[in-house]
Structure formats: structure tokens, C-alpha cells
Amino acid sequence: MSEARATCWSCGAARAPADALCSSCGKVQPPAAGGGKDKFAVLGLPRSFELDAGELDERFRTLSRKLHPDRFARASAKERRFSLEQTTLLNESYRTLQDPARRAEHLLELRGIRPVSDTAMPEEFLEEAMADREKLLEAKMDGGKDGVEDLAAGIRKKRDAAMAEIGRVLREPEPHPADLSRVSELLARLRYYARYLDEAMGRGPEL
């Protein structure tokens, strides 16, 4: 990782670009150009799929306490703007890291691998997906709640298996590029499973 240096706008001290607060004078800093590209860095965590949820929460809370716009309600317009930008970045990063699928996606992104678009999936998967959906529609038409529930359970199993495989690859210290493309495809599958389950469980504005 290249460690470009930056200086504090207020006291001029040198600081790491990822630091939200100046270590010398404590003033809030603007996010670095292209800042937040590494959402792990925003929370001061190493890039890793393995993550202690408790530690993530704790870091989020600690940083929120320091950066939130309410803390700068009486500060200058400049500091208020930086605080808004930093908090926006913090919230976004926390949201991404909290969810294992999004976290995995972000790890790929950091390695320069673009997500597979849903339409670029292998033929056999698309056919399987079509068949799954037809079965779901039929089960819904029959009105049998058990039928839908059984189908959903099947999809959940597939989802968990995909997640487990993603985890296995990403825990490797230096994953093989072919394995990483496989993860990218698995993530597309996860998106599909999520939509399927939403539909099966009747997601709507109200329960």
C-alpha cells in the first residue's frame, strides 16, 4: 500500500490521508481524494473477510462520536462540511462491512475485479433460475404455504453454501485469480437468491 502524506488544513502538521482527525490539533479533515475507496481503512481495520462484528461496531461508535455533524453544530462552515463528508463516508463504509456479501464484493473491488452483471451469468445457471421461479409461481398459485416454504428452504441452503465457498476463498492469504472470478459469480448468485427469497416471503411495504 502506498502511503501518500497529507497536511492538516488548520495546523499544517503532516498526517496520514485516511485520518479523519488531525493527530496534532484534533481538527476534522476533508476525506482524501478518492477517499473511502478502502472502506476498511475508513474504520481503521485491515482488509480481511474475517471480521469481528463487535470490534466493527465499537469502531463505528467511537468514530461517530468524534465526527458526527451534531458535534460541529457550533463550528465553522468548513468544519461542518468536513464533518458531514466524513460521517457520510463512515456510515457508508460501516454499512458495507457489516454485510458479509457486500464485504466480499468490496474486497474484490479493491483487487480491481468488477462484479459480474446478472445477465452475464452462465447459461445453465440462468436456466436453473428460470425453473426455480416457475416452481415458486406454481406453489404460490396452489396457495399452499408449505410448498413455498419448502422451496425457500432449498434456496436458503444454496445461499448458505455459496456464502461458505466465498468465505473459503477469501480467507486464503493469496487467492488464485480463477477462484476470485468464481467468487464474483457466486456474489451474483447471492443477489439472485436474495431477490427470490424476498419474493417468496412476500416482501412489501407492510408485512
Place this chain on the structure above:
Amino acid sequence: MAALLEIAEPGQSQVKEACVAAAVGIDLGTTNSLVAVVRPDPATGSGKPRALEVDEGSTLLPSVVSYREGGAAIVGREARRRAADAPSDTIASVKRFMGRSSADPETKRLSPYRFAEGESGTVRFEVAGRTVTPVEVSAEILRTLKARAEERLEMPVRQAVVTVPAYFDDAQRQATKEAGRLAGLEVLRLLNEPTAAALAYGLDKRSEGTFAVYDLGGGTFDISILKLVEGLFEVKAVGGDSALGGDDFDRAIAQLLLDEMGATPSGPRLVRQAIDAARAAKEALTTRDAVELELTGFRRTLTRAQLEEAIRPLVERTGPPSRRALKDAGAEGKLDGVILVGGSTRVPAVRAYVRELFGLPPLADIDPDEVVALGAAVQADLLTAEKPQHDVLLLDVAPLSLGLETMGGLVEKLILRNTTIPTSATQEFTTFADGQNGMDIHVVQGERELVSDSRSLARFRLSGIPPLPAGLARVAVTFQVDADGILSVTAREQLTGISQSITVKPSHGLTDEEIERMLLASLEHAEDDMAKRLLIDARIEAQRILRAAEHQLESNGDLLSAEERAPIEQAMRDVRATMEAADHRRIKDAIERLDHDSAEFAKRVMDRGIERALKGHAAAEFESGEMSEHAKKAYRALTEERAPRATGGGRRPQHTDDD
């Protein structure tokens, strides 16, 4: 400002600061409104929020505004008493109409009001020979709260945190902000009501864990799931129904009565009486099993069982949003408690339902009527005080999803509901026709998939896109939601860098011209209101300067000879005498004379303070910033002048950057 008021004694700075103006918390409720404030207790230094008595000795100001031909509006209990005689000129529960269009179902419900058509489709009431908007009616309530708080606190009130239901959409929030502006208040923040309640509750009970706040008021239902950890209040999910509350209970019972009487069509007076009778019966049935009802000669006994049957479908409507919020928060089966807020949670059937819904006995040990205002006062203190009384932070969420209209009338969501704010999101769109040179951006709010089912927030057009084949031009649309929950949208064409941005104003809201006109109208109509306000302001000012003068004469009277002292005391007597008069100009004149006559005295007191400061007594206060700006400047001038830089340079003030 009078010179005497500028003098700050070391260690008294907090009192002095507090005297300048107060920032309050306001619960602008459907049925009742309250104002609360955090004041440091002089004995302990700790500041508990307290609600102020604002109407006939009560902290509750009924949210009722009664208009008279040619006169100022009446607000509160007096207005409520007028309701039976002037049912159409007296507006109750105006909150239900905030930010709604005249076509909204709310205007079609059982009510005694006359509606007029508005320019931009806004609801308008015809009252006492004129038309008023819900924003204006709400502003009357806020103005009354402001004035009465000023009387109680004996100081001007300029800033407020105003609470809104968490489930209020953008239009309803903007309308509330506009009402504050119209009432002469700077709205520091719109705070979600359940969050405010949790804030007051959490601080009082020092509890930690995951809580549901079930808030059923007069006209709105809100559910929020929050996590409390070490002074951090993290909202996990919100939900609700912004048109469900105790009013609907009343109307359900009133409808029952009117149907039994066979009173069709029923005039506004009868409707008002039926609703009032229904509310009284509902309240009585909180503690009794049956109640006798009388409506223009028609008599009937209403039992609690009958009431519960009539309102059951309404109470059960709180179930789905509650379950959804629990699911969104991932808090199913993990709750540590359920907090009850809002007057309607006093209804036994509601409590029973809450217990059943969450599987927990609900907590209601803080007055459910006051708790929201108390929380708002804490937040106002947090946002304005140099040293807030409580070290807490609220992390709130966007209550509803925000998105854009795409091809085929579908909604593309950019920010999902329950996303922690502030937040932003960017999405790229392409052109769909060859040579397309503009793009319409339509911003919508809500959970539905179709634009036609969503709330339209704003439309604007990005033009000047270079002519390119379809799909080649790329427009990045960015949504930014700030800590207030206010959305701004930027559209930027990636090739040319052409961009357009707006802060979202509601499509159903009021135009700027309308707001201006209302501001003017409120000034005209409130001529006597204005005089009253000026009088109160002048009296408050007079009291302050008298107190300051008395204090300084007592502690620094030795600086004056008897001859010098006499004119000051005379001027003070004059101020006191004019205070009884109903003419603010005379009070102001007397204050000015006192100010003039005491100017030399004030200067001597100040000099003495500086002299003491130089002897080191006040140095500590200076360093810690506990000295008035005025005194600081004088102190600074003196230290810089007298102390050579080489030796005294260590104490140079740090300037803060204010751009």
C-alpha cells in the same frame, strides 16, 4: 445591548450566557403541544430538562387555534372552549394536514371544517372570513409556545428543536420547518419523536440495550427500534402510519353515535359535539367500565368492551409496521423493553395489544405526554450550549426510501429506508434516444415499486447533454441526505461535466411566493399580537437590566459617589414605573436612559474586573474561555500592551477559523 449586561463576572459566565437567549425543545403535537428547556441547576450544575407551564398552569397547550373576524387567533384551552360555538373557525389536530394536498383522503374524513382550493394544491381552511394553510395554523401554535416560554424564562427564545413523527415524509417535514420560520423561530433540527422520547428516557433511566418506542399520539403512529450504548442512541429502524391516532378512535365512536341518531346530513356543530363527546367518553373509559353519553338529547351508555370493539381495527393497524421495523432492525426476540409514548397509549386496549405484540410489559414511567418535548430540549442544548449538559449523540435514519423515476414509471431506489444519516448514493443513467440532449430527473419517496404509488418530491431537468447515440451519454445522479434528513440531488453529465443540483422542496408544499405572502399576512393580522410581543420583549429586557444594575450596585457600589449614584437609581425607578405601562416604547426609552446614565459606572466596573484579571484572579477563567467576548477583548488589549511579547507571549489567544 446595555453596557451593564455586558459585564461578566468570573465564574458567572454561564449565567450570563444563559441570559442572552434560550434554545428550547418543542413537541408540536396533534392534540397537545409542549415546550421544554434544559437549564443548569444553579446548586448542582446538572441540567435536567423540564417542560414549561404554558396554558392555564398546565404544560400542555391544546393544539387548537380559533380564528375571529378581524382579530388575532386564539390558541390553547380558550380556543378549545370556543370550538363548540365556532366549529368551522376553530382548527384542531392541524398536524394531520401538514404537507398534504387538498386531494388527500385526510380532507374527506369526518370533520367540521370548510376547505378552500389552494394555488399549488395545498390544503386551505376557510376561517372567519379568510383562508389559512396548515402551516399558518401550526405557526400560531408555535408562536404561542414561543411567547409563553419567553414569559416563563424571562428571556427571548429564538432557536428550537422541533419534533416530528419519524414517519413524516419530506413534504411534512418541510411544512413543519416553514411553520417554525413563520413563527420567528430558527429550527435547529427536526428531531424524530420516538428518538426524542428515547433520549429523555435513556438519560433518565441510564438504561442500555435495544428498545422499541411505540408512539401513538392523536394523529400519528410511530414505531422506532433503537440501540443504546454508552450515551450513543443508534436508531436501527423506524416505521409507522402518519395518519393513525387517537383522533381516529374519537371519530370511530362519533360515527357510531351519529349513525345511531340517524343524523344525516350532520352539520359541523353536531360533528364537533359528537367528536368531543366521543373523546370524553374514551378518556373516561380508561379508568371506568361504562360511561353515560349525551348528545343533543340523544342518550346512550358506552361500555369499555364496546369502545374496544369499535377501535380494535385501528389498534391492530399498528401491528404490521411494528413487525416490519423489528425485522428491519434484526431485533426480533432481542428487545430489552418497550417504551410507550403519546396520549393514546393510555387506552387500556392499546397497552394490552402492545404487550401481546412484543411479548413484553410496556414501560411508561415517564409522562408519555411530556417525554418527547423533554428529549427535544436535550437535543437543543446539545446543539447550542458551549458545554452541553449531557454527553450523548443520536444517530438517526432515513425513514423512507428515496429514489428516481426510470423508464416505464418504475422507481429506482438510491437510498433505502433505515439507512443511517447523513448518507449519500450515486447512480449512473444513460440516454435512451439518439441525440437526446436533456434528462428529466424525478425524485420520489416511498417503498413502492411504481412511481404512481410513491410520493413525488421534486422534478428538475438536466439539459445541455451533448448529442450522442443512445446509451453513450452518462449522467451520474447523487443523493445526499444531511443530518436533518433533508435531501439534495445533483445530476452531472460525465463527458461535459454539466451539472444541476437542487435541495428538494416538496411538490405539494408551498411555493416561495406563497410563504412570503403568508409572512406578510401574518404580520398584518397579528398587529395586536405584534404589540403584545414587543411589550413582553421590552419587559423582559427591563427586568434583565434592572437585575444587572442591582447586582452591580451591590457588589461595586463603592466605585460611585452618592451624587453619581442618585441619577442611576432614579433611572432604575423610571424603568420600574414604565414596566406597568402597556407601551413598549416608553419602556425602551426608560431602558435607554438607564443605560446612558450608568455607562460610566459600567466602565469602572469593567476596569476593576480587568485589573483583577491582570492580578491573575481571572486568568484561569480566561484560559478556559469562561469570560465574555467583550471582557476578553479588553483583557487581550491590555495584556498585549503591557506585557512584552518576549515574556508574556505564552498567553496569546487562539483564533478560531470562521469562514
